[in-house]
Amino acid sequence: MKLPSPAKLNLFLHITGQRSDGYHDLQTLFQLTDFCDTLTFDINEQDSVSISPDILTLPTSDNLIFKAAELLKPYRKYAYHGVDIVLEKQLPMGGGIGGGSSNAATTLLALNTLWQCGLSLQTLANLGLQLGADVPVFVMGTSAFAQGVGEQLQPVELETPYFLIIKPDCHVSTGQIFTDKHLTRDTPPIKISHALTLGGRNDCLNVVIKHNPEVNDAYLWLKNHGDAKLTGTGACLFLSFNNQQDAERLRASTPEKWQAWVCQGCNLSPTHTALNQWIEKNKA
Ligand SMILES: C[C@@](CO)(OP(=O)(O)O)[C@H](O)COP(=O)(O)OP(=O)(O)OC[C@H]1O[C@@H](n2ccc(N)nc2=O)[C@H](O)[C@@H]1O
Numbered sequence: 001m002k003l004p005s006p007a008k009l010n011l012f013l014h015i016t017g018q019r020s021d022g023y024h025d026l027q028t029l030f031q032l033t034d035f036c037d038t039l040t041f042d043i044n045e046q047d048s049v050s051i052s053p054d055i056l057t058l059p060t061s062d063n064l065i066f067k068a069a070e071l072l073k074p075y076r077k078y079a080y081h082g083v084d085i086v087l088e089k090q091l092p093m094g095g096g097i098g099g100g101s102s103n104a105a106t107t108l109l110a111l112n113t114l115w116q117c118g119l120s121l122q123t124l125a126n127l128g129l130q131l132g133a134d135v136p137v138f139v140m141g142t143s144a145f146a147q148g149v150g151e152q153l154q155p156v157e158l159e160t161p162y163f164l165i166i167k168p169d170c171h172v173s174t175g176q177i178f179t180d181k182h183l184t185r186d187t188p189p190i191k192i193s194h195a196l197t198l199g200g201r202n203d204c205l206n207v208v209i210k211h212n213p214e215v216n217d218a219y220l221w222l223k224n225h226g227d228a229k230l231t232g233t234g235a236c237l238f239l240s241f242n243n244q245q246d247a248e249r250l251r252a253s254t255p256e257k258w259q260a261w262v263c264q265g266c267n268l269s270p271t272h273t274a275l276n277q278w279i280e281k282n283k284a
């Protein structure tokens with residue numbers, strides 16, 4: 001089973017409060033995209049989980065793909081079933097586009113079918129939340145307005161523009177951003193109708209820029225060309241376009257020190273589209 005694993009963008013990200021466990025309450029608009037990793041799953045009968053090729057900076061036991069598979073093991077129909085997974089990585093890691101969370105969600109969705117676990121999407125999303133706040137949106141598989149830490153999801157139909165995504169050459173620590181005392185933590189909650197018509201801003205932007213001069217440089221450059229935004233806690237920035245040619249043109253002139261990609265927004269996750277096709281094709 002070969003499935004795409006998409007990136008998300010946070011079209012805005014408001015921090016509305018802080019919980020007693022230290023985590024922050026958010027309101028965000030998740031837009032799914034067609035910018036994807038690819039995962040191939042091959043069931044084995046040795047009860048083992050393998051991931052190839054190795055990622056030098058990421059031991060297998062820390063890989064969210066491995067953690068997702070281990071989380072699903074108790075629900076397998078046959079306890080001897082394992083899986084060999086090949087990961088074709090395209091999405092930059094730790095860039096605020098949710099690649100790790102997306103890979104975890106794709107693994108939960110694939111193995112729920114291949115291991116015949118029979119869990120509902122909501123149960124898979126609840127399980128996935130243990131791995132990261134962004135896992136549920138990828139499991140549920142639609143662009144969504146999210147609240148809580150990102151697990152209270154209301155599916156939405158968004159426009160599907162093209163995006164230029166750029167990645168400054170630095171790694172933003174999400175923990176450092178959320179512990180900065182200057183972070184805005186009291187944005188008044190908005191209603192979904194407001195979110196869909198008027199949008200919002202990214203409350204993390206100023207703190208991210210303060211700690212990461214490379215993000216500041218890239219933000220200033222992108223801002224010259226339109227309404228530049230930060231996704232999640234960065235480091236990636238993005239700009240939307242009505243047509244692909246304009247996005248490609250700006251990508252071609254992006255300074256070489258920054259990675260840059262063009263993709264399109266989508267309302268249904270490419271994982272779900274491919275999984276549904278696989279299920280249809282493999283019906284007995
Ligand atoms: C900010 C968001 C928005 O989509 O995206 P990313 O930039 O990571 O993609 C997510 O909510 C990121 O959630 P998640 O992926 O679970 O965060 P982690 O990297 O595990 O969080 C690192 C640390 O940040 C703090 N943290 C994280 C999320 C949150 N809602 N409140 C927090 O206070 C916690 O101290 C946590 O230990």
Ligand SMILES: Nc1ncnc2c1ncn2[C@@H]1O[C@H](COP(=O)(O)OP(=O)(O)O)[C@@H](O)[C@H]1O
Nearest residue numbers: 062063064093094095096097098099100101103
């Ligand atoms: N399969 C994976 N792909 C990417 N990152 C992973 C994966 N498994 C674990 N990680 C870890 O999760 C961190 C966050 O990754 P990612 O979801 O890509 O970024 P972000 O949370 O910034 O959107 C990475 O820095 C990496 O250490």
